[in-house]
Each structure stands twice: as C-alpha cells, then as structure tokens.
Amino acid sequence: MKFRKKKSGNRLMSRPEEGKNPSRGVFTRRALVLMAAQGAVxxxxxxxxxxxxxxxxxxYAKLAENNRLSKRFFAPPRGRITDRFGISVASNRINWRALLLAEETTDIAGTLERFGQLVPLEPRDLTRIEHELKHKRRFIPIMLRDFLSWDDMARLELNMPSLPGVLIDVGTTRVYPFGPLLAHVVGYVAPPAEKDVVHNAELALPGMRVGRSGIEQTQDGNLRGQVGSVEMEVNAVGRVMAELDRDEGLAGDEIALTIDSGLQQQVLGRIADQSASAVVMDCRNGEVLAMVSNPSFDPSLFDSGVSQAQWIEWTNNSQTPLINKAVSGLYPPGSTFKPAVAMAALRAGTLSPSDRISCPGYIDVGGTRFHCWSRYGHGSINLRQGLKYSCDVFFYEVARRTGMDAIAATSELFGLGAKLPEIELPHVRQGLIPTPTWRRKHGHHWNGGDTIVSGIGQGFVQVTPLQLATYASRIATGRDVQPHLIRSIAGRTAVLTDLGHASGMDMPDQFFQDIRAGMFAVVNEEGGTAPKARLDIPGVQMAGKTGSAQVRRVSRAMRESGHFNSANLPWEYRPHALFICYAPYDAPRYATAVVIEHGNAGADVAAPLARDIMTDTLRRDPVNHREPPGQEVAQAEVD
Amino acid sequence: MKFQKRLLRAEPNFQILTKLWQVNWLYVLLICALAVVGYGALYSAGGGTSRPFAGPQSIRFCFGVVMMLGISLMSPSILVRMAWPLYIFSLILLVAVLRMGHVGKGAERWLMLGGLQVQPSELAKIALVLMLAAWFHKISYRRMGNPLFLVPPALMVLVPVALVLKEPNLGTAVIIGTVGASMFFAAGMRLWQIALLILPMPFLAKIAYGHLHDYQKARVTTFLHPESDPLGAGYNIIQSKIALGSGGMWGQGYLHGTQGQLNFLPEKQTDFIFTMIAEEWGYVGGITVIGMLLLLVFGGMLIAMRSRNQFGRLLGLGISVNFFLYCAVNLSMVMGAIPVGGVPLPLISYGGSAMLMVMFGFGLLMSAWVHRNDTFGETVENRD
Known part of the structure; x- marks a missing residue:
C-alpha cells in the first residue's frame, strides 16, 4: 500500500492541473473524516x-460454566415385592413412551396432529399436553403417550422425519402379576399429586410413583430407593453432549411378604364370588399367609389414571371392592366373641368351668326379655357346652355377672377392638369393644341390656377379620402373637416373632384349655354348632367358633311369628356369617378367620368355607416349605 | 517495477491479462485472509466438520473471487451504463419480495429466483452505490451547491429505503440510508445543506419509532434491559456476552468454545459468528479480526481516494462505507451495543446471498482501482 501511495504521489506531482479539481479535494478531505469516524467506531x-x-x-466465564453443566436426576427402579417364596407380586416393566421436546420443533400443532394420526390421542391427553406445554419450560420433555405398543412404536419410528421434536424414551411401569388377587395387600402406585411434589422435589422426576395403598403405601420409603443423578454437559436445547459424572442411585429395597400367593389364590377360589374376607395366619409367629378381601380391583389401573366411569362403579358398589375388608371392614363378631367373654369371666372369677347355667330359651334382664337362638333353650349347661351349643342365654348371664369393663379388658388382650401395631397396612381400623365409660363419653347411659347384647358380640361391638384371626391365634397358642405381612426387607428379616418370642398373655393356661375344649366341641362333637367344619384329614382336628352377626335388630314380633328366616331378608339386611378356627388342635399352627358379608348363618356358610381354607392350608403347609408347595400353584410370570 | 510503470503509461486499452496484473493483489490477499478466517469459524460452527457450512461457503467464495475479478475488468463507462438497469432491477426485486417473499422471523426479506435465494436489499445497496456514483460523477462541485441537483439522488436513496423499511428490515434500511448519506457527504454536499437535513431528524425519529413493528420495539427494549427476559428476546444478547466472556484473553481453543459448540450461542454460523471466533480465539483473535476488517475498510477508502474520476472515487467510497457499516452493525450487535438485527458479518458469516453481494462490491472497488487513471464523460470542471 505504501509504495503505491508514493507512486500516486509522484503522479500527482507530475500533473499540475490536479489541484484545480475541487471535487477531488473535497472528496479526499471528507473521505478522511469518514475514515476517522470508521476508525473510531x-x-x-x-x-x-x-x-x-x-x-x-x-x-461471564462463570455464567458460561453454569450454562453448560446440568445435573439431572432420574427415578430409581422401585423395589420389587415378592411373596414368601420369592414370587413377584409387584415388579417393574419397561414402558415405552413418546415425549415431545417443544424446543425442537417450530410447529407443535402440526407435530401433534401428525402424531395423532399415527397414535390416537384422546381428548383427555390433549388437554393435559396443552396444559403442560403452557406450564413447562420448552426444554423439558412432555409426555405424549405412554404404554406404546410395538405397532405404535414401529409406526412412529417410521414417521420420525415428519415428527420433529418427538422422542421415544423408555421408563418403567409398575406391574402386578397377580392383579386383583393381592391388590388389597400389595396396594398400588400412582403418579404423585401436586401437593406431594411441593414437599418433595424428587417426586417431580418423570416416572416417579408414590405408593397409594397397601404395602406400596406403608413401605413407600423403602421401595422408592435413592434418586440417581447424572452430571452432564448439555447444549442450549438441553440435549446431552457428554456425561461427566454419574451416580447410579439405589434401586428400592426388595420386600418379601409373609403371604403365600398360591394359598392366597386357593382361598380366593374358595370364596369365589361372595363378598367376603378371609385371613390365614401362622398362629405361632403371626405371619399372615393369606389375606383375601373380595371383590377386588385391578391395581395397575391407577398408574395410568382411573377413568371416571371405573371410579364411579367402584365407589357405588355396595360390596366395596376398593376397601380391604380384612383390616378396614368392621363387623359385629357375633358368637365368635363368646370365647373372649368366657375368658373374661374365668379371669374375673365370675365363672368356673364347672358352673352350670340354666337356659330356658330366654333371660329377663331389667324388664327386657333376651332370647336364645334356640327357642326351646339348652337346659342346664356348663362352659364347654355353652361354647359347643353357642348358647346365648349362657353368655348373657356370664356377661351380666362379669360386667362390660372386664370383658373389654380381656378381649382387647386378644386383639379385639385393639390396635395391631405390627400390621404393615394403611387404613387399619381399630373397631370397638364398648364400655360404660365409652358410652358416657358419647353422652349416653349404659344400660344393663347393653352388656347382655355385647356378651354375644352384638350391639356396639365391632371387630375386623384380621383381629378375629389374631384372636384365634392367641387362643390357640396362649401367646401375644402379632400379625404382620413383611418377612424381610432387602434380605434383612424385619420382624421375627415366633412362639418363643411372643410374650405370654397373663392368663392361666388352664383357662385356655377350657376354652379350647369348648371350641373343639363346636366342630368335632355331636351337637356342636359347626359339624360342617370338621376336617376331612385323618388324625387332624380343628377347633373353631361360629358366629352370625345381625345387622338389624330382630323384633319379637318377627321372631314369634315363627316365619322368621333371615335368608328371606334383602341381602343387605341379612346377618354376617363368621367363623374363627385353628388347626391342628393338638399342635396349633394355622389360624383362620372368615367373614362373609350378609352370608346368614356362620355355621352353614362360614364354617364350611373355613374348613376348606384350613384344609388347603394344611395340605400346602406353607410355613414348613422353602419352595412353593405343589404344582397346582399358578406360577405368575416373574421378570 | 519498470515493467509495471511501463504498463501504466501504456494506452488505456488494456488486454485482459495486463488488466488483471493491475488488480490490487494485496487487497485481494486480505480479502482471502478474512475468507480463510471465515472458513475456519464455519468449520468450528459445524461442529468440527466442513459439511454443513464451511464447504458450501468456500465454494461460494471461490465463485465470488472469479466474479470479483471479472467485474474488476469492467471499465467505468460500462459500469455507469449498468447503473440504471441494475438499480431498476433491484427496485423490482424489492417490490417482488414484498409481494411474494419468503417470510423469515417476521420480515419478508428473501426471494427465490430460479432456485437461488436472493436478498434483494443486498443488491439494492450495491445498485444504489453505483447509481449515486454515476449521478454525482456528472455533477460539478459548483452545481452541488444547488439543492435542485440533490433532489434526484435523494429520491434514489429514499425509494429503496422506504421499500426495505416496508419489509420491514430496519437495520438494512438504516445501512442503505447511511451509505447514501456518506456518498452525498463525500460528493461535496454543502455543510449548510447537511445542517438543514440533520435538524429535523429528532422529529422524524420519533415518528419512525411509532411505526416500528412490535418485534423491533421489543429489540429496543430488551436491548436496554437484556436480563429482564433471559429466555426470551434478550437471550441472544446474554448468550453472546457469556460466550465472549468465556473466551477471555486467549480463548478456549479452536473447536473448544463451550458456548458455541454446545449451541448456547444462537445463529452462531450467521449473525453470531464473531462471538464464536472470539470465544475460541479470545480477545487476541477477536481484535485481530477487527483489525483485518479495519484494514479492508481503510484500504477501500484509500483506493477510492486514489481514483482520478469522481465515479471511481464515489464507487469505492460507497462500497467501503457499506462494508464498514456491515461490520460495525454486526459487531455492535453481538457485543450488545445495539439491538439485534439480522446483519451478518461480511466475508465470514454463512450465507450465499451476502457473500456474493460482498464480492460483487469488491469487484466494483477493484474496477475503480484498475481504472483509477481513466477519465470519461465527466464535466470539464471535474476533470483532473
């Protein structure tokens, strides 16, 4: 440049008329001004x-570092739940889902429309997607559809070029191989509610689920595991460029239940379509081997959201499929309460095993006549016979002598109307053994008649089937057996109670013998109320007690008309049929309680059912097996 | 040296080769050097491959060099005759883009011409420079004092400015207007005339702001407070500043600029290419590029001053000012000094239309150099 300038200078010099052109001079000056301005800018x-x-x-470098590093968390796999033999009752299945990254498409509506043509989107999905599009940041993926079938995936993959912003991603879904069979025990999971997310940010992670019922709910903390994280270098649209650090997190703990899924299935088979509940327990250590509440529901429906129609059907169903009747169903125990009343009287000294009470078919207390179930009475009978015949008058009199406070104290020791602290289920109801104090607290007077009625497990007395099974176990063993559902958590045996560990009951063994003898007579002696409960296994007997709990007071007029037959009543007015039992009589191992809602007479309906359940249990003998016994067990798919 | 001197004294009727010899190869070398910088930056912007940006761009550049050399051979008399048709053609394109242009980011700027994407405003600028140079070439300095002779060229400026404003592309309209104004200034417009024009400007600006599009107003407001909307309109500015800052003095290293490589930098291959260079090469690299651009601008101005005819002078000046404005607007934009507006960095940013027009302009500049000693068709007064 320099030498050219010089040269041009020479040429300028050689042309004297040059300076005369005003334009050039002005141009040069002004161009220099412009150059100065340009240089300045x-x-x-x-x-x-x-x-x-x-x-x-x-x-700015610090801002840049924040820009590119992103720590992301991911949901750990939820812990598996198995039965006592390791068979999965809740596990995880891979779930393919389609996500939309709004950042990566300019035409969201178009993408959605084309997506809808390939994989139909319901109006419900569309409103949810619209809501999320508005509220989530553009680089957070939005779920379009999950549970994609293989066909859906193939169609989507094929059309990916016309679906900008759509990604296919894999998550996990909770599956319950046994479906309704164990729905009440295992429970179910559902996406976290918005208020849960506020308290625990972890729950906002896609794929996070919260236990909403059963073991899934009470053991949520153990099952959930530890959130994993990845520190990544991301680009401006949130796409991962490189992984810098990874924390795998921890899968949730595996929980083994005490339940024997095979036995559970057999019990349900015995119950068939009755609205009923049955609990089978190991009466030595309190392990619940089967807990059935029928009808049930499909627990997997909650993960993807329950439809309105389904929900209405469940809540309007008088047989309450969503409620676990074994722990939340409250029933008057009826005559199954009588052993507890007997024990209370024996402890109080108001009755000795040899005392005889005369039953003319009725008793008058405080001007009211209370009838025995047998119009003709049972004559003069002792405790053993009172239990065997389930004589109402006998227990009216015993209750009158003993008083309600003593009865309540003893029955609570048996677990009736009491908290069962070790049962790992939500919504466990306590039931009630009424006392004068309780009655006064609610502003009423306790009548003598109330004690009489309570003596046969009617009136205000309310217990759950699990309490009845616990009660039977404690009668059988004389120990403070605690029912529980969890055998081990992550391989560690969580609760270990065996006969040796359960404390005694502070009741003389002799009293237990007397009551057990009465319950043996109920089943095995001629004239007992439950001959139908007799076991068909040579050398094995069981002891039991029937119960028929009225849900409506039977008026004298009805009784005396002679036409009274509860089987003719509408279903919801019929008495509940109950039966408690344990076997083998001489070396108790299993205890069972059965409640058939509005099943009428316990002796006719509940006793045979209990016998069948007990027979199945004794044949399987799950507590003495390490592998699932028998081939009749339908093996659920184990992933 | 002797040989060259002999050539310069020879008849103005050069052979093509001797004319090519006249081309200012030092300047061409500088252009090529910037293009190489651009190639390197686009290679990095493409994530370390030449496939998306650098490759196509280098082909365009080679084509552009050939075109530039071809135009540099054209004598000023031909160029003057080309001025009118080219100007009219550019106006037709500007109207066409308004009627059926491709809408990009809220503005109609692009036109598809036989499979080629054209930005008519780019052509309009060059055509206007040619047009004004041709006009003032014929006006003596004395006549410039008469405002009547300034009315036609003023219209020549205002018509394309109005059309570009209508697109609406405020940035380019301002550039066209400024190029025109600088040519008026250099052509010898009287200072009192300039004063008369500048005085009503504040009022006009106020009216103009009222006619701005919402997205243009948003640019103005987010420019004033970029942090107020970090993920919205201010995003580009913030991200650009962050990337510049993370470059530091010596840079992150070629292909290792985190912000650019990770796509935090928006439009890094076009508008924000300089940010990417400055992030990877640091302040040293950034200031080097600015220095090279300044050399090109000054070189162009010197070439303009060196011409012995008014047409060549004004042509060279118009092209240089245009190039300078491009650089200045783009650099100010990426440094957050003025509101963002889609103005690429010439020679470096990815884009075919801009590259071809820049090389077209350099071709005209080179023609002014090659024919710096020509005199033709000017008023006696203007003759050297």
Missing amino acids: LGALGERLYGLQVLNGSH
Whole structure:
C-alpha cells in the first residue's frame, strides 16, 4: 500500500492541473473524516470487546460454566415385592413412551396432529399436553403417550422425519402379576399429586410413583430407593453432549411378604364370588399367609389414571371392592366373641368351668326379655357346652355377672377392638369393644341390656377379620402373637416373632384349655354348632367358633311369628356369617378367620368355607416349605 | 517495477491479462485472509466438520473471487451504463419480495429466483452505490451547491429505503440510508445543506419509532434491559456476552468454545459468528479480526481516494462505507451495543446471498482501482 501511495504521489506531482479539481479535494478531505469516524467506531468496538472478554471475562466465564453443566436426576427402579417364596407380586416393566421436546420443533400443532394420526390421542391427553406445554419450560420433555405398543412404536419410528421434536424414551411401569388377587395387600402406585411434589422435589422426576395403598403405601420409603443423578454437559436445547459424572442411585429395597400367593389364590377360589374376607395366619409367629378381601380391583389401573366411569362403579358398589375388608371392614363378631367373654369371666372369677347355667330359651334382664337362638333353650349347661351349643342365654348371664369393663379388658388382650401395631397396612381400623365409660363419653347411659347384647358380640361391638384371626391365634397358642405381612426387607428379616418370642398373655393356661375344649366341641362333637367344619384329614382336628352377626335388630314380633328366616331378608339386611378356627388342635399352627358379608348363618356358610381354607392350608403347609408347595400353584410370570 | 510503470503509461486499452496484473493483489490477499478466517469459524460452527457450512461457503467464495475479478475488468463507462438497469432491477426485486417473499422471523426479506435465494436489499445497496456514483460523477462541485441537483439522488436513496423499511428490515434500511448519506457527504454536499437535513431528524425519529413493528420495539427494549427476559428476546444478547466472556484473553481453543459448540450461542454460523471466533480465539483473535476488517475498510477508502474520476472515487467510497457499516452493525450487535438485527458479518458469516453481494462490491472497488487513471464523460470542471 505504501509504495503505491508514493507512486500516486509522484503522479500527482507530475500533473499540475490536479489541484484545480475541487471535487477531488473535497472528496479526499471528507473521505478522511469518514475514515476517522470508521476508525473510531471500530476502535470503540475493540475497546468494548476488551471490556467484555478481558475485564469482565471471569464474570461471564462463570455464567458460561453454569450454562453448560446440568445435573439431572432420574427415578430409581422401585423395589420389587415378592411373596414368601420369592414370587413377584409387584415388579417393574419397561414402558415405552413418546415425549415431545417443544424446543425442537417450530410447529407443535402440526407435530401433534401428525402424531395423532399415527397414535390416537384422546381428548383427555390433549388437554393435559396443552396444559403442560403452557406450564413447562420448552426444554423439558412432555409426555405424549405412554404404554406404546410395538405397532405404535414401529409406526412412529417410521414417521420420525415428519415428527420433529418427538422422542421415544423408555421408563418403567409398575406391574402386578397377580392383579386383583393381592391388590388389597400389595396396594398400588400412582403418579404423585401436586401437593406431594411441593414437599418433595424428587417426586417431580418423570416416572416417579408414590405408593397409594397397601404395602406400596406403608413401605413407600423403602421401595422408592435413592434418586440417581447424572452430571452432564448439555447444549442450549438441553440435549446431552457428554456425561461427566454419574451416580447410579439405589434401586428400592426388595420386600418379601409373609403371604403365600398360591394359598392366597386357593382361598380366593374358595370364596369365589361372595363378598367376603378371609385371613390365614401362622398362629405361632403371626405371619399372615393369606389375606383375601373380595371383590377386588385391578391395581395397575391407577398408574395410568382411573377413568371416571371405573371410579364411579367402584365407589357405588355396595360390596366395596376398593376397601380391604380384612383390616378396614368392621363387623359385629357375633358368637365368635363368646370365647373372649368366657375368658373374661374365668379371669374375673365370675365363672368356673364347672358352673352350670340354666337356659330356658330366654333371660329377663331389667324388664327386657333376651332370647336364645334356640327357642326351646339348652337346659342346664356348663362352659364347654355353652361354647359347643353357642348358647346365648349362657353368655348373657356370664356377661351380666362379669360386667362390660372386664370383658373389654380381656378381649382387647386378644386383639379385639385393639390396635395391631405390627400390621404393615394403611387404613387399619381399630373397631370397638364398648364400655360404660365409652358410652358416657358419647353422652349416653349404659344400660344393663347393653352388656347382655355385647356378651354375644352384638350391639356396639365391632371387630375386623384380621383381629378375629389374631384372636384365634392367641387362643390357640396362649401367646401375644402379632400379625404382620413383611418377612424381610432387602434380605434383612424385619420382624421375627415366633412362639418363643411372643410374650405370654397373663392368663392361666388352664383357662385356655377350657376354652379350647369348648371350641373343639363346636366342630368335632355331636351337637356342636359347626359339624360342617370338621376336617376331612385323618388324625387332624380343628377347633373353631361360629358366629352370625345381625345387622338389624330382630323384633319379637318377627321372631314369634315363627316365619322368621333371615335368608328371606334383602341381602343387605341379612346377618354376617363368621367363623374363627385353628388347626391342628393338638399342635396349633394355622389360624383362620372368615367373614362373609350378609352370608346368614356362620355355621352353614362360614364354617364350611373355613374348613376348606384350613384344609388347603394344611395340605400346602406353607410355613414348613422353602419352595412353593405343589404344582397346582399358578406360577405368575416373574421378570 | 519498470515493467509495471511501463504498463501504466501504456494506452488505456488494456488486454485482459495486463488488466488483471493491475488488480490490487494485496487487497485481494486480505480479502482471502478474512475468507480463510471465515472458513475456519464455519468449520468450528459445524461442529468440527466442513459439511454443513464451511464447504458450501468456500465454494461460494471461490465463485465470488472469479466474479470479483471479472467485474474488476469492467471499465467505468460500462459500469455507469449498468447503473440504471441494475438499480431498476433491484427496485423490482424489492417490490417482488414484498409481494411474494419468503417470510423469515417476521420480515419478508428473501426471494427465490430460479432456485437461488436472493436478498434483494443486498443488491439494492450495491445498485444504489453505483447509481449515486454515476449521478454525482456528472455533477460539478459548483452545481452541488444547488439543492435542485440533490433532489434526484435523494429520491434514489429514499425509494429503496422506504421499500426495505416496508419489509420491514430496519437495520438494512438504516445501512442503505447511511451509505447514501456518506456518498452525498463525500460528493461535496454543502455543510449548510447537511445542517438543514440533520435538524429535523429528532422529529422524524420519533415518528419512525411509532411505526416500528412490535418485534423491533421489543429489540429496543430488551436491548436496554437484556436480563429482564433471559429466555426470551434478550437471550441472544446474554448468550453472546457469556460466550465472549468465556473466551477471555486467549480463548478456549479452536473447536473448544463451550458456548458455541454446545449451541448456547444462537445463529452462531450467521449473525453470531464473531462471538464464536472470539470465544475460541479470545480477545487476541477477536481484535485481530477487527483489525483485518479495519484494514479492508481503510484500504477501500484509500483506493477510492486514489481514483482520478469522481465515479471511481464515489464507487469505492460507497462500497467501503457499506462494508464498514456491515461490520460495525454486526459487531455492535453481538457485543450488545445495539439491538439485534439480522446483519451478518461480511466475508465470514454463512450465507450465499451476502457473500456474493460482498464480492460483487469488491469487484466494483477493484474496477475503480484498475481504472483509477481513466477519465470519461465527466464535466470539464471535474476533470483532473
């Protein structure tokens, strides 16, 4: 440039008329002014660049670091739940889902429309997607559809080029191989509610589920595991460029239940379509081997959201499929309460095993006549016979002598109307053994008649089937057996109670013998109320007690008309049929309680059912097996 | 040296080769150097491959060099005759883009011409420079004092400015207007005339702001407070500043600029290419590029001053000012000094239309250099 200038200078000199052109002179001056301005502007920009890059560089460099590093958390796999033999009753299945990254498409509506043509989106999905599009940041993926079938996936993959922003991603879904069979025990999971997310940010992670019922709910903390995280270098649209650090997190603990899924299935088979509940327990250590509440529901429906129609059907169903009747169903125990009343009287000294009470078919207390179930009475009978015949008058009299406070104290020791602290289920109801104090607290007077009625497990007395099974176990063993459902958590045996560990009951063994003898007579002696409960296994007997709990007071007029037959009543007015039992009589191992809602007479309906259940249990003998016994067990798919 | 001197004294009727010899190869070398910088930056912007940006761009550049050399051979008399048709053609394109242009980011700027994407405003700028140079070439300095002779060229400026504003592309309209104004200034417009024009400007600016599009107003407001909307309109500015800052003095290293490589930097291959360079090469790299651009601008101005005819002078000046404005607007934009507006960095940013027009402009500049000693068709007064 320099030498050219010089040369041009020479040429300028050689042309004297040059300076005469005013245009050129003006041009040169003004061009120089412009150049100065240009230089100034670019110089100022250079100065500004210096300020941005060098003077404030560290400030912006820090921002840059934040820009590119992103820590992401992912949901750990939820712990498996198995039965006592390791068969999965709740596990995880891979779930393919389609996500939309709004950032990566300019035409969200178009993408959604084309997506809808390939995989139909319901109006419900569309409103949810619209809501999430508005509320989530553009680089957070939005779930379009999950549970994609293989066909859906194939269609989507094929059309990916016309679906900008759509990604296919894999998550896990909770599966319950046994479906309704164990729905009440295992419970179910559902996406977290918005208020849960507020308290625990972990729950916002896609795929996070919260236990909403059963073991899934009470053991949620153990099952959930530890959230994993990845520290990543991401680009501006949140796409992962490189993984810098990874914390795998911890899968949730595996929980083994005490339940024998095979036995559970057999019990349900015996119950068939009755609205009923049955509990089978190991009466030596309190392990619940089967806990059936029928009808049931499909627990997997909650993960994807229950439809309105389904929900209405469940809640309007008088047989309450969503409620676990074994722990939440409250029933008057009826005559199954009588052994507890007997024990209370024996402890109080108001009755001795040899005392005889005369039953003319009725008793008058405080001007009211209370009838025995047998119109003709049982004559003069002792405790053993009172239990065997389930004589109402006998226990009216015993209750009158003993008083309600003593009865309540003893029955609570048996677990009736009492908290069962070790049962790992939500919504466990306590039931009630009424006392004068309780009655007064609610502003009423306790009548003598109330004690009489309570003596046969009617009136205000309310217990759950699990309490009845516990009660039977404690009668059988004389120990403070605690029912529980969990055998081990992550391989560690959580609760270990065996006969040796369960404490005694503070009741003389002799009293237990007397009551057990009465319950033996109920089943095995001629004239007992439950001959139908006799076991068909040679050398093995069981002891039991029937119960028929009225849900409506039977008026004298009805009784005396002679036409009274509860089987003719509408279903919801019929008495509940109950039976408690344990076997083998001489070396008790299993205890069972059965409640058939509005099943009428315990002796006719509940006793045979209990016998069948007990027979199945004795044949399987799950507590003495390490592998699932028998081939008749339908093996659920284990992943 | 002797040989060259002999050539310069020879008849103005050069052979093509001797004319090519006249081309200012030092300047061409500088252009090529910037293009190489651009190639390197686009290679990095493409994530370390030449496939998406750098490759196509280098082909365009080679084509552009050939075109530039071809135009540099054209004598000023031909160029003057080309001025009118080219100007009219550019106006037709500007109207066409308004009627059926491709809408990009809220503005109609692009036109598909036989499979080629054209930005008519780019052509309009060059055509206007040619047009004004041709006009003032014929006006003596004395006549410039008469405002009547300034009315036609003023219209020549205002018509394309109005059409570009209508697109609406405020940035380019301002550039066209400024290029025109600088040519008026250099052509010898009287200072009192300039004063008369500048005085009503504040009022006009106020009216103009009222006619701005919402997205243009948003640019103005987010420019004033970029942090107020970090993920919205201010995003580009913040991200650009962050990337510049993370470059520091010596840079993150070629292909290792985190912000650019990770896509935090928006439009890094076009508008924000300079940010990417400055992030990877640091302040040293950034200031080097600014220095090279300044050399090109000054070189162009010197070439303009060196011409012995008014047409060549004004042509060279118009092209240089245009190039300068491009650089200045783009650099100010990426440094957050003025509101963002889609103005690429010439020679470096990815884009075919801009590249071809820049090379077209350099071709005209080179023609002014090659024919710096020509005199033709000017008023006696203007003759050297």
